[in-house]
Amino acid sequence: MNAQPGPIRPAPLIGPDDVPYLPRGVRLQDDRVRGIRVLQAPERAMQLDAIGDAILGELDGSRSMAAIVSGLAARYNAPEDQIAGDVRDFLTGLIERRMVFVRKP
Amino acid sequence: MKDQQHQPRDLDGNPVTPGLPMAMLAEVTHRCPLACPYCSNPVELTRAAQELTADDWGRVFRQAADLGVLQVHISGGEPGARRDLAQIVAHARDAGLYVNLITSGIGITRDRLEELDRAGVDHVQLSLQGIRPDMADRISGHPGSWDKKMHFAEWVQQIGFPLTINAVVHRQNLERLPDMIELAETLGARRIEVATVQFHGWADLNRKALMPTREQAAFARQVVNDARIRLRGRMVIDYVPADHHAVFPKACMGGWGSTGLNVAPDGTVLPCHAAQTITWMRFENVRDRDLGDIWQNSDSFNAFRGTGWMPEPCQSCDRKTIDFGGCRCQAMALAGDARATDPVCSLSPFHAEVVARAEADAEADTADLIYRRMRKGD
Numbered sequence: 050m051n052a053q054p055g056p057i058r059p060a061p062l063i064g065p066d067d068v069p070y071l072p073r074g075v076r077l078q079d080d081r082v083r084g085i086r087v088l089q090a091p092e093r094a095m096q097l098d099a100i101g102d103a104i105l106g107e108l109d110g111s112r113s114m115a116a117i118v119s120g121l122a123a124r125y126n127a128p129e130d131q132i133a134g135d136v137r138d139f140l141t142g143l144i145e146r147r148m149v150f151v152r153k154p
Numbered sequence: 155m156k157d158q159q160h161q162p163r164d165l166d167g168n169p170v171t172p173g174l175p176m177a178m179l180a181e182v183t184h185r186c187p188l189a190c191p192y193c194s195n196p197v198e199l200t201r202a203a204q205e206l207t208a209d210d211w212g213r214v215f216r217q218a219a220d221l222g223v224l225q226v227h228i229s230g231g232e233p234g235a236r237r238d239l240a241q242i243v244a245h246a247r248d249a250g251l252y253v254n255l256i257t258s259g260i261g262i263t264r265d266r267l268e269e270l271d272r273a274g275v276d277h278v279q280l281s282l283q284g285i286r287p288d289m290a291d292r293i294s295g296h297p298g299s300w301d302k303k304m305h306f307a308e309w310v311q312q313i314g315f316p317l318t319i320n321a322v323v324h325r326q327n328l329e330r331l332p333d334m335i336e337l338a339e340t341l342g343a344r345r346i347e348v349a350t351v352q353f354h355g356w357a358d359l360n361r362k363a364l365m366p367t368r369e370q371a372a373f374a375r376q377v378v379n380d381a382r383i384r385l386r387g388r389m390v391i392d393y394v395p396a397d398h399h400a401v402f403p404k405a406c407m408g409g410w411g412s413t414g415l416n417v418a419p420d421g422t423v424l425p426c427h428a429a430q431t432i433t434w435m436r437f438e439n440v441r442d443r444d445l446g447d448i449w450q451n452s453d454s455f456n457a458f459r460g461t462g463w464m465p466e467p468c469q470s471c472d473r474k475t476i477d478f479g480g481c482r483c484q485a486m487a488l489a490g491d492a493r494a495t496d497p498v499c500s501l502s503p504f505h506a507e508v509v510a511r512a513e514a515d516a517e518a519d520t521a522d523l524i525y526r527r528m529r530k531g532d
Contacts, residue, residue, distance in 0.1 A: 062387045074277045074316035078252075082174060082222035089252040091277035091316050091345060094176055094224040144387050147344040 061137050062144040065115035068152040069108050069140050075148050077105055090148045104136055113154065114140070162451060165493075168462030172411065172450050174222035178251075179416040179427060180211065182228060182242055185235040187260045189295030189525035190283060192322060192357035192364060195231060196430050199528050204420040208238040210440070212245030214417060217445035219249040223415075227279075229256040231419070234266070240273040247274030254279060256320070259306030260299055267309050278310050279318040279347075284326075285333045293327065295525045307341045318345040323374065324364035326521060331377050339389055348378060349394040354428045354483055356526050362518035371399045398512035402473060403480025403496035410458035410482060415449060423448045425455055428483040432492045458482055458493075465493055467501045 063069060071077070075090045077097075086102040088095040097105065103125075107117040118136050122129040143149040164170050184199040206214070215226065226246050233239050234257055246253045255270065256279045262270070280303065283293040290300035310317050319338040323331060331348065338346040350371075351357050351364050366374075378393045385391065397404065407414050407426045416424040421440040424430065429437065435457065438448045449455055457463070461474050468479040479485075480496020488497040489504050497504035 072316065073314055076252075078224075078250075080222075080224060081250075082220070087224060089224065089276070091318055092225070092227075092254055092279070094252065145390075147388075147390050 059141060059145075062141045063114055063137060063151050065118075065133075066113050066154040068111065068113050068154070069117075069144075069149050070110040070152065071105070071108055071148075072150040077102070088143075088148060090146070093146070093148070095148070100135070101139065104139055108149070110152075160451075162456045162459070164459055164463045165453070165457040166463050168460060170456055170459035170462070172455070172459065173413070175218075175413055175415050175449060176223065177225045177227065177414045178218050178223045179227045179229060179414070180214070180242075180246075181230055181416065181418050181427070182206075182211065182233050182239070183231040183235050183419050184528075186230055186232040186258065186526075187235070187296055188232065188258050188283070188299065189527060190293060190322075190356075191295075191360040191523040191525050192324065192351040193526040194352070194355065194357075194427050195526070196428075197355050197359075198430075200419040201528075205236075206417075206419065206421050206440070208236075208241040208245060210421065211242045212248070214421075214440050214445055215246045215249035215251055217440075219251055221446045221449055223251065225252040225254060227254045227256055232258050232261060234258075234260070234262040240266070240269045243270055243273040243275055252276050257281070257306075258294070258299070259303045260296065262306065264309045267306070267313060271313050271315070275315065277318065278315045279320050280307060280310065281320045281322065282334060282337070283322065285330045285337060289327055289330070293523075295523075311342050317341060317343045318347060319343045320347045320349065322349050322351055323366070324351040325366045325370060325516065326364065328366055328370040328374055331374055332381075335377070335381050335385075335389075335391070339385070343389060345390040345392065347392045347394070348374070350374070350396040352394075352397070352428075354431060354487060356524070358487065359524045361512075361515045362520050363523055365398075365512055365515035365518070366396050367516040368399055368513070371396045397481075397484070397498045398509060400498055401500045403477050403484075403499045405477045406481035406484075406496075409478040411449075411455040412459070412478075415445075415455075417445075423452075423454075425458075426481075426483065429454070431483045432486050435492070463493060465495065468495050471501065 078087050078089050080087045086097045118133045122132045140149055162170050162172055183205055184195050243253055253275050254277045255275045259280050284290040287300040291297050321334045353361055378391055382391050411425050416427050422437050435454050437454050438452045464479050468474050480499055482492045484496050485494040486492040488508050495502040497508045
């Protein structure tokens with residue numbers, strides 16, 4: 050899991066208890082021509098790898114980031130703290146682009 | 155169809171490999187209630203009678219989706235000038251495209267905006283010509299435009315569309331950039347695009363009144379950088395700086411015929427919205443040929459694909475796959491040759507002349523504007 054690599058990690062914009070969700074105007078979609086998954090958003094279609102697709106597929110608007118991380122760690126049999134860092138960095142990048150919104154607990 | 159079965163080649167005969175386009179600009183009309191002096195439409199405007207029908211657009215959208223297009227930007231002119239706009243939008247959604255509506259907000263009532271919501275508009279982009287009535291109405295040439303836009307923005311918020319504010323900046327309004335950003339925040343925009351006027355077509359006629367100064371460009375850069383830090387996670391700021399102050403040119407369209415295409419109101423298919431300023435180039439029409447065939451096989455799209463066609467200093471430059479030699483239309487306008495290195499590049503032999511002219515225009519003592527108008531009888 051290394052969705053957002055890079056030596057400098059910007060301050061996270063989401064905490065474990067926050068609930069991330071796709072706001073109106075942002076949706077996951079199949080790209081049937083390229084055979085990949087994309088995140089469609091205002092003025093931007095972002096090509097997703099399997100990891101990004103797996104994370105975004107968990108956003109149901111009710112579960113917290115901590116719950117999403119636990120679910121992914123169990124499903125992929127991976128250490129929870131590593132998954133937590135990757136999910137947090139990936140979602141922070143999308144929150145910066147206003148492609149993911151966050152509901153505070 | 156003469157070249158359909160053949161290997162696509164650039165204008166020098168070098169073999170090229172067309173990729174897949176991501177986005178399509180659909181200019182559904184050139185009609186517009188505004189008269190902005192930097193309008194990106196061509197100086198020769200298309201009449202209503204020549205416009206594609208909504209069903210034509212439906213066919214084009216399906217061909218675009220088959221070709222790999224994911225997003226359509228429905229623009230104009232003012233797309234709201236089309237009474238069948240909701241039908242056009244519905245066709246785009248039926249084809250599976252993400253629909254961005256680019257509008258001045260003038261001429262779309264609350265009821266029509268709700269109709270566009272039902273038709274499937276995903277995102278609304280509202281243009282701003284200035285801040286407050288004095289500047290907005292003067293630049294747009296449309297008295298009352300400011301008030302109408304502010305009502306429109308309120309309806310966008312009430313319905314819940316994601317909103318982008320599109321602020322075009324130039325010498326006469328750059329000082330108010332901080333206010334434009336603040337207004338976008340107040341209107342609940344997720345994004346603001348701050349775009350310096352690109353001096354093609356109509357804007358080129360108004361260079362002396364609109365060209366920003368070097369100090370203004372530096373000011374804008376500072377304002378944008380500060381606002382990006384302050385608004386991180388709350389609003390995105392996309393910024394298109396003035397070309398003439400750059401060291402290297404912009405990768406126009408991400409490379410000619412590489413990721414985007416533009417369909418004009420009459421069905422002409424263009425590699426970029428200004429491509430018709432390259433007067434020797436012949437463009438195809440969706441009335442005659444399938445969009446995929448035009449994308450893959452037309453001489454116009456293949457002309458500047460790849461890097462084989464590039465002259466020096468581009469050909470031996472290690473940035474040739476970064477900026478693709480810059481903008482072909484700007485090369486045409488400033489160097490008189492669409493193949494030339496974009497003259498805003500510091501490596502172009504025309505660079506010094508271009509910068510000197512831009513700086514002279516920026517110091518010009520005029521605010522008089524030539525407004526975009528259709529000719530009498532259009």
